[in-house]
Amino acid sequence: MTTPEQNASRTTSAVEHEPAAAESDHNNKAHNPIDGVKQAVNKVERNHMVAHFLRATERFNDRMGNQFGAAITYFSFLSLIPMLMVAFAAGGYVLASHPTLLEDIFSRILNNVSDPTLAATLKSTINTAVQQRTTVGLVGLLVALYSGVNWMGNLREAVRAQSREVWERNPEDKEKIWVKYLRDIVALIGLLIALIITLSITSVAGAAQQTIINFLHLDAIGWLKPAWRLIGLSISIFANYLLFFWIFWRLPRHRPRKKALLRGTLLAAIGFEVLKIIMTFTLPKLVSSPSGAAFGSVLGLMAFFYFFARLILFCAAWIATARYHDDPPLADKRHGH
Numbered sequence: 001m002t003t004p005e006q007n008a009s010r011t012t013s014a015v016e017h018e019p020a021a022a023e024s025d026h027n028n029k030a031h032n033p034i035d036g037v038k039q040a041v042n043k044v045e046r047n048h049m050v051a052h053f054l055r056a057t058e059r060f061n062d063r064m065g066n067q068f069g070a071a072i073t074y075f076s077f078l079s080l081i082p083m084l085m086v087a088f089a090a091g092g093y094v095l096a097s098h099p100t101l102l103e104d105i106f107s108r109i110l111n112n113v114s115d116p117t118l119a120a121t122l123k124s125t126i127n128t129a130v131q132q133r134t135t136v137g138l139v140g141l142l143v144a145l146y147s148g149v150n151w152m153g154n155l156r157e158a159v160r161a162q163s164r165e166v167w168e169r170n171p172e173d174k175e176k177i178w179v180k181y182l183r184d185i186v187a188l189i190g191l192l193i194a195l196i197i198t199l200s201i202t203s204v205a206g207a208a209q210q211t212i213i214n215f216l217h218l219d220a221i222g223w224l225k226p227a228w229r230l231i232g233l234s235i236s237i238f239a240n241y242l243l244f245f246w247i248f249w250r251l252p253r254h255r256p257r258k259k260a261l262l263r264g265t266l267l268a269a270i271g272f273e274v275l276k277i278i279m280t281f282t283l284p285k286l287v288s289s290p291s292g293a294a295f296g297s298v299l300g301l302m303a304f305f306y307f308f309a310r311l312i313l314f315c316a317a318w319i320a321t322a323r324y325h326d327d328p329p330l331a332d333k334r335h336g337h
């Protein structure tokens with residue numbers, strides 16, 4: 001049996017605990033939205049595609065993908081100088097074999113350039129290109145070979161850094177300097193052949209498509225134009241696929257798994273086509289401004305090289321981090337590659 005004093009004490013104690021309980025319920029309600037967001041994020045991260053994307057992004061960042069991309073961009077831009085020298089020499093050979101064309105160029109310079117000093121400078125430059133075409137061409141070829149081999153070496157090391165199981169090099173990864181340069185020369189030749197095949201497929205398929213359209217008089221049918229654009233886009237993506245397949249097949253030290261290689265190459269091919277479309281629309285606008293007329297093309301070219309390198313390295317990380325239970329390796333690991 002309880003006394004009135006005990007009842008009063010129990011009532012007072014219950015009243016004192018009610019604010020604390022209310023505050024605890026309020027805190028739980030306040031934390032519920034945060035917990036809900038965390039649960040939603042965890043649920044999204046458990047998705048196979050999202051988890052794969054996060055793994056690839058983490059590897060790309062941990063293995064200095066941005067820094068490697070900047071290095072590849074630098075060597076890509078540096079390689080343009082000897083290529084311009086070779087083009088300069090080729091123009092000299094063309095002008096030397098066509099004297100009438102050379103005289104026509106000189107007359108156009110005199111008619112269109114009002115400044116006599118600038119006109120004389122241009123004529124002197126053209127004469128130099130004609131007279132020293134052999135020297136400029138040979139020097140350009142040698143420098144282009146050297147810079148191209150170094151570019152290929154940087155690209156190969158960057159792709160291998162993303163493809164290795166561990167970041168550190170293994171002892172078998174180290175090789176003699178002459179073996180490295182010989183391998184880079186062979187890889188550069190292979191890449192040039194793959195690039196030539198890719199460009200040939202694109203140009204021949206595009207020309208054949210246009211010939212068929214004109215022969216069948218289908219160019220006047222408006223509703224077929226999206227279909228022709230889609231066919232042309234598919235051909236371009238297929239050509240990109242061949243180029244990236246060669247890169248991801250030959251450059252890593254160990255061959256990737258089949259399904260990961262095929263899907264990663266398709267991702268790179270589509271991404272490269274998107275990059276080309278973006279550059280096609282943005283570069284003319286960049287050059288049209290007064291300040292962009294001087295530096296727009298250079299900045300656009302550097303941006304293209306940079307995003308192209310980042311695309312290659314991210315897709316290499318994507319291929320290396322793919323996890324498919326039914327995806328066996330294509331071949332045994334190659335310790336000599």
